[in-house]
Every structure is written in C-alpha cells, then in structure tokens.
Amino acid sequence: MRRFFPAIVFVLAAFWIGASFVPAKKSHNDLDLAGFGKIPVLVGGRVKPLDTVARNSLLIIRTKETLRLDDGQQISAIRWLADTLFNAPVADQYPAFVIQNADVLGLFGWQQSDRKYFSFAQLTPFLKQIDEQGEQAEKLQTVERSAYQSAILNLRNALVLYQRLKNSVQPEGAEDFAAELQAFEQAVPEAARAARARETGASFDPAQLDRIAEVMQGYERLADMAYLLAVPQPSGPGDWRSVGQAIMQSIVARGIDPVVQLYAALGDAYRAGNRAAFEGTVDRLTDRIAQLQPTGVKRARYEFFFNAVDPFTHSMTLYVLAFLLACISWLTWHRPLNRAAFYLLLLAIAVHTFGLVSRMYLQERPPVTNLYSSAIFIGWGAVIVALILERIFRDGIGAACAGAIGFITLIIAHHLGGNGDTLEMLQAVLDTNIWLATHVVAITTGYSAMFLAGMLAIIYIVRGVFTRSLKKDTADSLARMTYGVVCFATLFSFVGTVLGGIWADQSWGRFWGWDPKENGAVLIVLWCAIILHARWGGFVRQRGLMIMAIFGNVVTSFSWFGVNMLGVGLHSYGFMQKAFPWLVGFIISQFALMCVASMPLARWRSFRAIRATRLTNRSILSLQNSQ
Amino acid sequence: MPRKLIELITSLKLTIICLAAGMALIFAGTLAQVHLGIHEAQQRYFQSFFVWWPPEGRGIKLPIFPGGHLIGAVLLINLVAAHAKRFRWAWRKLGIHLTHAGLIIMLAGGLFTDLFAVESHMRLANGETKNYSEDTRRDELAVIETTNPDFDQVTAVPESVLQRNHIIRHPSLPFQIVVRNLFQNSRLQAISEGDANAQPLANRGPGAQVMVQPMPRATAPDDQNVVTAAIEIIPTDRAGGTQESLGTWLVSDDLGAPQRFSWMGRTWQLTMRPARYYKPYSVTLQKFTHEKYAGTEIPKNFASQIALIDPERSLNRDVLIYMNHPLRYRGETYYQAGFQKDDSATILQVVHNPSFLAPYVACIIVAAGLLVQFGYHLVGFARRRRTLA
Helix, strand or coil: CCCCHHHHHHHHHHHHHHHHHCCCCCCCCCCCCHHHHCCEEEECCEEEEHHHHHHHHHHHHHCCCCEECCCCCEECHHHHHHHHHHCHHHHCCCCCEECCCHHHHHHCCCCCCCCCEECHHHHHHHHHHHHHHHHHHHCCCHHHCCHHHHHHHHHHHHHHHHHHHHCCCCCCCCCCHHHHHHHHHHHHHHHHHHHHHHHHCCCCCHHHHHHHHHHHHHHHHHHHHCCCECEECCCCCCCEECHHHHHHHHHHHCCCCHHHHHHHHHHHHHHHCCHHHHHHHHHHHHHHHHHHCHHHHHHHHHHHHHHHHCHHHHHHHHHHHHHHHHHHHCCCCHHHHHHHHHHHHHHHHHHHHHHHHHHHHHHCCCCCCCHHHHHHHHHHHHHHHHHHHHHHHCCCHHHHHHHHHHHHHHHHHHHHHHHCCCCCCCCHHHCCHHHHHHHHHHHHHHHHHHHHHHHHHHHHHHHHHHCCCCCHHHHHHHHHHHHHHHHHHHHHHHHHHHHHHHHHHHHHCCCCCCCHHHHHHHHHHHHHHHHHHHHHCCCCCHHHHHHHHHHHHHHHHHHHHHHHHCCCCCCCCCCCCCCHHHHHHHHHHHHHHHHHHCCCHHHCHHHHHHHHHHHHHHHHHHHHHHC | CHHHHHHHHCCHHHHHHHHHHHHHHHHHHHHHHHHHCHHHHHHHHHCCCEEEECCCCCCCCEEEEECHHHHHHHHHHHHHHHHHHHCCCCHHHHHHHHHHHHHHHHHHHHHHHHHHCEEEEEEEECCCEEEEEEEEEEEEEEEEECCCCCCCEEEEEEHHHHHHCCEECCCCCCEEEEEEEEECCEEEEECCCCCCCCCCCCCCCHHHHEEEEECCCCCCCCCCCCCEEEEEEEEECCCCCECCCCEEEEEECCCCCCEEEEECCEEEEEEEEEEEEEEEEEEEEEEEEEEECCCCCCEEEEEEEEEEEECCCCEEEEEEEECCECEEECCEEEEEEEECCCCCEEEEEEEECCCCCHHHHHHHHHHHHHHHHHHHHHHHHHHHHHHHC
C-alpha cells in the first residue's frame, strides 16, 4: 500500500482532471446549448462566446455562475441567457437578483430572511424607486458610499444589465420575431414610396407611414438598449453592430443582415423547443459569422472549452490536497505522502499553466493585465519556485508551501473575478505588451517570491513552536531556502520597480512620481535590502530572518492590495473595499505569528526537545562517570 | 573623535537605519496622499529635509521625522563612504560593487532630477500653433506692452516673486507694481447691482465688479488653484520717485480677458496666467484622435498628429505622439497626457529632464550586479550540496 500510494493518488487525480477536459454528454430530451454557447459576440470591446457573456452577466447579477430555482432545480448560465435573450417572460420569473442588504430589502417593505434571491417580476413594482436611489448613490465617489448605497447601486446596475440583455437580439417579449422582420422588410419600400409621395405632394397613406415610423422607433430603442453586439461587419475584425443597428442599416442596405434573421429564427426555434431547428440554425449562424470573422469563431470556441474545463478551480482543489498530504507527511508516513503531494502538485501546476497560457492566448497579452490575473500569476510563480525547492530538499517543505500559496492565491483570484469579465480590455496607457511582459511580470514574480519566503518562515515557526518536528538540519535548510528566495525576490522586485519607472518615463515623462503603487513596490525593495544587510551584518540569525520574512508578507500584501484601497494615483484601477477587512485580518495574523516567533527559544517545542535530549545525554554521561 | 565619526558614517547599521526610516517615511507619505493629494504629500514628505509638525502654522513647528532628501543624502554619503573605506578589489565582490555603484548613480540621478527637471503642459486645439508650454502649478503676472502694433513686449513676474516682494520694479516698465492682495486659491463672484456693502479689491477694469473669496489650496490632482491678485500701478520717473497712482486692477486665472490701461501714450495689458516656457520652435496640432474599444467607453488610444517647425534648424516635419510613444526634441520630451472632454484639444506633457538616462544606466548595472552576486551564491550552494552528496 505504502509503495503504491503515490501512484494511486496520482492516477485518481489525473482521471478527475482528465474528465473535465472531455465535453459533457448531450442529454437526449433537452436542447443542446453547447453550440449556442460557442457563438461569438462583441461585449466590452472583446469578442467572446455567449457562454462567457452568460457566466459573467450572471456573476454580476447573482454573484454566482449558476442559477438555482426555488424548487431546487439547477440552471446553467447559458440556459439562463438563452431564456433572457429569447424568452423574457420565463426569464423574468427566475430568482436571479441577489439582495442581501437589509436596508435595500426594507425599501421594498421586505424583511431580511433566508431568502436572498429575487426575480425580475418581483422587483418590477420598485424599478422607479431603485433607479432614483441608485442615481443618487452614483453621484458619490466609491469610497464615500455607504453599504446601502453600494448595494442599491449594484442592484440598479444588475437591473440595467438584465434589461439590456433582454433587448439584445430581439425586442423583449417578441413572439414571432422572424415574421415581424419579414413584414418590416416588405413594408420599407412602400413606406419609402409614401415618403417620397408626401414630399412631392402626391396622395399617400399617412397611416402606413405612421405604422412604419412606430416600428422604426422600436428598433432604434433596440439599438440603444443592446448589450451584445451580435452582428459582425465585413469591414474589419473590430467592427460589430447590435441587432437594432443592423436592422436600421437594412433600410439603406435594402435587405436585413442574415445574422439578424438567423438570430430571429433561433429565437423562434428556442421558444418552440424545436431541437432540430435550433441546432441547425446554430450551425448556420456560426458558419455565417465564421465567413466574416474566422478568428473570432475559433477563439470563442476555445474560450468555451476553457470555461468548461475551469482549470483554476480544479488546480485549487489539488493544491489543498497536496498541502494537507505534505503537512501530514511530517508526522507520519513521510515518504509516500511526500511523494503523493509532489505528484499532485505537478498535476496542479500543469492545469494551472494550461489556464494561464489559455488566458494569454485568448487575450493576446502577457500573463498579468489586471489584479485578477496578478493573483493567478503570483500563485503560479510561487508554486514553481517552491517545487524547485522541493526537488532540491525533498522534505515536503517546498510542497507544503506550493500547496498553500497556490490555493490561497487562486482563492483570492476567485474573489477578484466577481466583477465580471476577467479578460477585460486594457486602458490605452497599459496597451503595450513589452512593458506588461517585463515590468508587470517582474514585479509580480517579486511578489511571488516574497510570499514564498514568508510561507517558508511560517512553516519554520509553526513547526518549531508547536511541534517537535523542526530538527536542526530542517531548520538550517529552511533558513537557506528563505534566504535564497529573498535574494530572488530582491532581484525581481528591484528590476520590476525600475522597469516600472522606465515605463512611466516613456509614457508620461516621469521616472518616479511617488504614486502609491510605486511606493508600495519600493517598500518591498527596501525591505529586501534591509533583510539582506541585516543578515550580512550579523544583526539577525535564523529566527530574526524568519521574523523579517514574515513581515515581508505584510509589506507585500500592502503593496499588492493596500495601496489600491487608498483610491489615489494612477494605478488605482482595482479598487475593492470588500477586501479591506481581509487584508487587515491577514496583517494582524502575520503580526501574531511574529509575536509567537519572538517567544524565548526555551518555549519552542522543537528546541525544548533538543535541550531535553541534551540534558538526558549529559545525565547519562554523569551517571556513567559516577559509576 | 573623527575616527568614531567615520565609523558611524560608514557603518552598516546606519544603512539599515536609513532604509528603515525610508520605509516608514514612504508608508506615512503614501497614507498622507489620501488627504493631501499626491503633489502636496510629495513636497512635504519626500522632497524635503524634514517632515514638520504642525505642517501649516505660523508659530513654532517641529521637525518630527527626516524627510526624503535628508534620508537620501545620508544614504548616499553612507554608501559612498563605506565603499571608499572598505573597497578592496576581488572578483567575488564584483556583484556587490556593481549593485552599489548602480545605486549611487540612481540616487544621484534622482537628486538631479528633483533639482533640474521641469514639467509643463502644452494644450493645443485643432489647428492651433504654440511656441510655449505652460506650468500647471505656478502662475505669472504678464505685463504686456502693446503700444507697437508690430510686436508685444512681455514682462513676466513669477508668482513666487509676487509672494516675496510687495513692490516690484523692472527697467522695462516706467511704473512700479504694488501687490495689494495675493491669494493662492480663490473664488471670484460678480457683485450684484445695488449691493452697497460690497468692497471690491480693485477700482479699475472689470475686476472692480468682482468680489474675491479666499480658498484653501487645492490638493486633489485634478483641482486647479485660482490665483488672484490685486495690483496697483504707480508710475515712476527717471529718478525713481513715484507719482500719483493709476489705480488698482484685479488679475486672476479666472478673469479671462486681459485688462488694458494707457499712460503717457503707451498701452499695456495685465493678465495672470500659467507661467510660460518659450521654445525656439513651434508645434501645431493637426489632428487629435481618441479611439475607444467598440461598444465601450474604454479608451484604446490617444494620438496627436503635430507639425514641428524649427526655423533655426530649418526643420519642418510631422510627428505622431501617442501613448507610450513620446517625441524627444532638443532636450524636451512631449507625451500624450490628456485631452479636452469633447476631443477638440489635446494636452501634451512637456518634460525637460537632463538626467533622464541615469535610471536606465543604473537599472542595468544594479540588475547585473544582483545577478552576479546571487548567481555566485547559488553556484556556491550547488557545489557544497554536491560535495555533501
């Protein structure tokens, strides 16, 4: 058993991972929404599959990527989106809106209870109120808003998004849009004749002109409302129009764009539950778009696959398991558990890398473009360095670090991703792959190394103080690892910081502007310099080094998140108030660990054990002498 | 005693203390930016020898912490002194020497930049030509003689001179300027008709119908100070004696049109305006483009197509300035910094920084030094492990 344990663990985990790479089987009675989910549209300046739109929208509206009905039935994001686009009366009944704030509930005369999800139909009577309250809140700066104001603004934004989605590919609640379009197409020439007749003073039918004007107004509204730009144009890859705009164009172009017609047909087939018609139309629609935007279709397909694999959630689970195995290995079953942990980590880093590279491919960017991706990358970098340490020292320490940091950073990423699209387009000043690839990568690698050094120090202290497992050679190798990783961190933080300065010099003429994010970066560099000089000067030894490395966690977390919370400066693109208590909690925990580490060595369980053995040895000696 | 002093300034402890003080200062300064704004906090914490408390008070103020310049200077002295004292050439110290040499270049370059770099803005509407850039933080009082229709003669008085001196004389001006009131930030309000209580500061020009309300200095990065001054013009004769006052005028950033007066058949204009830096060449905005990502308000690119005309060097060429692609010309660098809301004008940041190369050089040297040093450690570590195994 012991011998085969690592192999068994590896094979099981590999099967579990492998399963997620295989597309889910089609069920026989339901519509196949996978093909539908792969259709590309342009939202937020980026071509993405409808599946991504569905997940992100639901994340914004409901803070979850799936929907659970009141009767407990689970509904996928893409199914929800299909209903929202094509079958609004049904979607209106889904409990898709999350409201947790008691004051917001009180506004509607509802009491706070277990229920926190509400349907659009339930909120309909209060729309005006929500809009007014939200508008007031919007005038304030993000920092100035109270919890109630943030909540009502979120709700308003969610409702706006939902209403726009409903009017994206057809007017909300249209029963037979294909027929409607056909009628419109036929009516346009007659209306044009009537308009000409009016100009020339000939007789015309005013009622007919009014009718068509009314319809056109409806389509103009549709063009204004649309959230998706669903109709690609032949003019270029970045040029997409909404369905409403495309219909308005058709008046000039004489003929409605086939994409619009196919969407209409898709809606009719969906409402009718006609599986064959639905799937056939999806195929025709995809083919049509592929003629104009072959790369868009290819990429959307890949993104759909990426969404389905969900690599970061999978690697997160593997990281936790590996961490637990590595920790247990210090108590019992050292070798097999250690091996198993290492294999799991290899699997986890492979999946993690797959996710990272996929994101780079989809975005055509270096790995770090926003806070979300910085968390992914910091975890990735730290895990790789920790795995190298594990290969060198083979004592489970590197594995435990890798597991812990991989898990924590991916959890952080998961929470940072709650605002919608994590592959968002970049502001003009960030639109340079050279600097993103050098400055940002170097800085985040520096963060990785700092956290890794901190994690090693935590292991040293926890094992030393609370267990007897910190033997002298373990302690020495931990110290060596920590020192090496701090050196690594110094190099990357310094280079990254200066490259950032050079970028700033290139883009706004100032090498150094005392911007909070710059200050945060230089704090890390200074702290690294202090650690190294203190060690070289002999002011600190093993324990001092460890305490300083833990303080490095504090400095790095301040630099990573803290400065963004100040809401000043050019880098404050990732403001998140919600994370503030977490940051404070983390910093307090680090200080607590530093206090624990400052206890006299006599109270450390590991060192007490050593001293005890020494004492016994001495008493045996003295006993022998006396004999 | 000198030996002890030398020991102190070359000690590693001093290095560590300076680094730690630097960290504390940067942390405090960063937090202070929330309330003070980046510029003010920078002045108070980083570009000063001491951080004073209370920061603004006319009475006593105490230095409570060393400022950025002091820490930087001590660190620089410490670094140079320590290396001068202990320098001994050895290959295995190459990394350390390189690293610290690079740091010296970087610190010195930073100091140089602080002292000599000048930042200004050039705002150009479509088709507009300018041969000067404007300071965003400092004003000047421009006294422009328009007597000769062929050219204007401009005498500019910097805001700092207005602050220091009550009476200003200049050989080109046949009068002296007396600064009656000066507000670093203010709000102007038209006096409503029939308001008998109103006491305007000026008695000539449109400023006589305006009330001035002093304001605290703006701290937010986007807020502009409105500098306002009441100035009295008193003619002088050749001997330097004064004659009867011509009256008091109000000059302010918020008073758009310049104010005119005549005396002895000559005419002048008075205006308060952002301080100008004139160039020996001119820049014309031909076209400003502002691209957004389709279906969003996220800016994709800003670009200014300009014509650069330099008669001295007989140069006339078109240049495209866009994000991350500045124009470097005659010691100055032009960056795409901003634009007017309706895209009708572009704002270029103009930077004159003679030491802009220092960080580039320093970065390469330090990075190389760190690589050598840590690489040396790593190789040593690997070798030791191999002999152990």
